Amino acid sequence: MTKETNWFDDARYGMFIHWGVYSYAARGEWFANRERIPFEEYKQRYVSNFKAENYDPRAWAQLAKDAGMKYAVLTTRHHDGFALWPTQTSDFHAGNYGPKRDLVGPFVEAFREFGLKVCFYFSPASWYHPDYPGPFFRDWPNEGDWESAAHRERFIEHYKAQLIELMSNYGKIDYLWYDGCIPDDLHSQEVNEAVIALQPDILINERNGEPFHVEVCEQAIKPPQHDIKWEACMTLNDNWGFHAGDSNWKQANDVIQMLTDTARQGGTCF
Template identity: 60%
Template sequence: MKKIGWFNRARYGMFIHWGAYSVAGRGEWIMNRELIPAEEYRRLYAQRFTASHYDPADWAAKAKKWGMGYTVLTTRHHDGFALWDSEVNPYNAAKLGPKRDLVAPYVEAVRKAGLKVGLYYSPANWSCPDYPGGYFRDWPDEKDWAGEEARRRFIEYYRAELKELLTEYGKIDYLWFDGCIPGNIDGDETIAMIREWQPEIILNNRLGNPFDVKVCEQTVNPPAEDRDWEACMTLNDNWGWHAGDFHWKSAGQVIQLLLTCAEKGGNLLLNVGPKEDGTIPEESVRILDEAGEWLERHREAVTQSERHPFSWNCTARPVTVRGSRIFLHFLNDPCGEFCWAELKNEVRRARLFPEGGEVSFRQEGARLFLGRPEGAEVPYTVELEVEGKPEAVRSQTTFWIPE
């Protein structure tokens, strides 16, 4: 299966959930969860959405500083409020709230920063009269359409929105689909249209086939097959800005998530939820600054990482592999000498990465013993150079914990 070069070089991207819901500061699903009528939602949130400090160049600069290779902006979430100047959807940021197109400067800024441009788009639209079940507690089913005529109108409408996004803003690198429910919205046909508009674009797996990237949400669940994949995660417990959500991940947890994805050949798409004025919350910046400092020094151990055959161990976890180089990431203290009983290959060299200081080692059969690098403080990384392609002494064929 062909791998996407830029996607695997990146390994890390920034998801940006931002829209009218950011005014409320209670997360992105409030219209549905709180049963807010469309007109009330428009009046209280869409019309009060100012984007008064929106600076996409700053977003792009932060993403680059944090070590991310691409960004994905929610151009329209399930509430139906579009961030671009749409001719087919008058419920948009150019006509309400900010009174300007917010997608155009985003695309320009991200491209200028040398990052790949990603757009999130949800066909689901709670504000569209043809969409079934905007206030359901479960996603609508195929039987919930008002009729075939309503379904066809809806498909034509969402395709027209996509055509605007993919023909009016230059090259788009990644289209991230969400809310492709009910499932009978003729996604395969839509994908064929998209590839005509943007031949080099990559697509996630939520609309139809053929797709390029398999995604998992709020979990790290690599596909069984060796293909491009991505875990999308929140930095706290919400995607959209929530003023009362203080359950932030630490910088160490972010690093561990990134490495956990990288060791299985996947990417981490980590979310920020800007406030309604366009500023990224201070706590998000602090956490990602700290994680970014680590990544700046250890990037080579993360980008273009490959899936490997090694099972988990109790201390040096995760493990990333690139060619004949193995990186043992000590996020926990080994408490002296460390034994790694996984490696079949002969070790040529062990060194502290990226500083380069030699690390003492000896191999006794299947067991590799590593000395504690002098002066190293957790977290630290040891790079092993081995003979040939890394192989495991034993393979793990099932999940360790029985279901």
């Protein structure tokens, strides 16, 4: 690790932007899986209507800065496999459907302009990809659920290629926030080392194996028992993605308490 990663220890507070096709549906980020929505229906009914017509990342960046946040994480691709940038690895992306433009670039530009660290969420899991074991597992597939070794290898090359694009096309990236790294070791060391080769000062969380620099906990403040950077990841209501029926918002004093509890134990919170 380099001195360029020391920012994380001082940040204490960040913004997590969980945004994608599921935001249009307004039923939470796992709705396509839970409701067993076929791919063609998902594209026609939801992807095509995710227009991002009010997208204003500068307003997000201003809000983050005014709140004292030091970094922001954007869901560049969630488990549905829809990329918010015009990836060359498939046609399932925001340059081709829905908004029909790059959504990652304006985020990067806005948050850099406001002096905040730029961080990418990325889920290797991709429910609708033809080589993935399938979209409708209750949580995650098991190692034996791949249709064949060839399917697994093609899928690994696919997600690796997408990460290479993200790490190559948007300048300096400060933090890679993995999620959905299932059903087994997806050549994680090889992929993570490729990421670090392109972004020597990047931080990586532990969800896709070694090498990593940050341990995370969701919906709880649980500092690790060993010396490592760590982050408590908390929602402001009960969902990560927008859910129109979820009004169980945390109060300001709840947020302040989360921040102080995390900072007191040496962690960072979003």
